[in-house]
Every structure is written in C-alpha cells, then in structure tokens.
Amino acid sequence: MTVSSSTRVGMALMIAGLAPLAWAQNSIVDPRSLAPYVPTPLKVVERMLQLAGVEKTDTVYDLGSGDGRIVITAAQKFGAKAVGVELDRILVKSTEDRIRELKIEDRARILNANIFDVDLSQASVVTLYLLTSGNETVKPKLESSLKPGTRVVSHDFQIAGWVPIRSETLKGHGRDHKIYVYEIGKHSEQ
C-alpha cells in the first residue's frame, strides 16, 4: 500500500507505542482534519460491525475511512453496501485499488471528500474513529441528516451527550479498545 509521509510517521509512532503523538502530528496537515490516520485493528473492525448488526441490506458509511478497512470488511464479510469518506488522496487511491483487486466495486466505494460535504441520508450504519473533539464537531451533522434507526458505532471515543444502546471493551495488543453503539431515535441526551 502506498501511504503519505504524514501517514507513515503516524503509523511509526503508533507502532512505537506513542499513540498520543501519532494523534497530534497529523492534525497540522489539513486544517479540515478531525483526526489523524490511525487504523482500527481488524479484530475491532469486525466487532464494531457485528455490534451494529450489519447485514446485506445495510449501507455503511465510514466517516474518515483511512485505508478503507471498515468499508472493505463491511462489503466483503458482511455483504453490505459500504461508502468511505476520506480527505487523504493517497489513502483514497490505495483503498480504491484494493476494492478493485477484491472485485467488490458493486458494493464498496470511497469518496475523496470532507465529511461535512457528503450526503448521509442513505446511511443505515455510520462508523467513526475520530477524537472526542471530532465526534463533537460531527454530531450536529449526524443529528440533522441520519434517519431514525440508523446505528452509529464509534471506536474508543464517546459522543458526548448521547447514551449508547450497547458498549463493549475488547482486549488488544497493549491496550483495550472501547466500542460504543448508538441508535438514532433511541439515544436520548444525557
């Protein structure tokens, strides 16, 4: 996979166990960025989609799709339609190449766009791995554009003021991963 230099630095810092630095270094790259590129471990990706109850009839949007692993897993393993939204052109290109290789173009696609410029009205599941501040920024868009019953799954960061319908902690290599599942119309403000 071809990755940008900022992405390589972020991944190197993650591998070195310096996650907070990895989170910080990317935010200076693009002023529109809500979070740097840090991939969700594949085991956590699968569990996020399971906990959201993703099925073939779902349309999953990953907001800030990174290398496309959530989009690809949703389409390949769960048979759902999946759309990624990603600012980083290089990550978009590598995800598109992978989608073509896997021949899942009928179910998976990536938009090289800012989350705020994308129509989410067709989503039945939304996945997030943004910071607490990113979730806070994106929350009004979720509230105004998602239909009742849409599940929103967030890795590690809660959506302030929303009450999850379920949550789980997964043991990872070196640290735990939290998964929060919300449902539009069922999460009441705290």
Ligand SMILES: C[S@@+](CC[C@H](N)C(=O)[O-])C[C@H]1O[C@@H](n2cnc3c(N)ncnc32)[C@H](O)[C@@H]1O
């Ligand atoms: C922590 S990574 C998560 C990647 C992937 N969702 C995963 O869980 O493996 C966050 C991603 O969001 C992207 N991103 C941040 N702000 C964005 C925005 N406003 N519009 C689109 N993508 C954005 C970043 O470039 C980065 O790739």
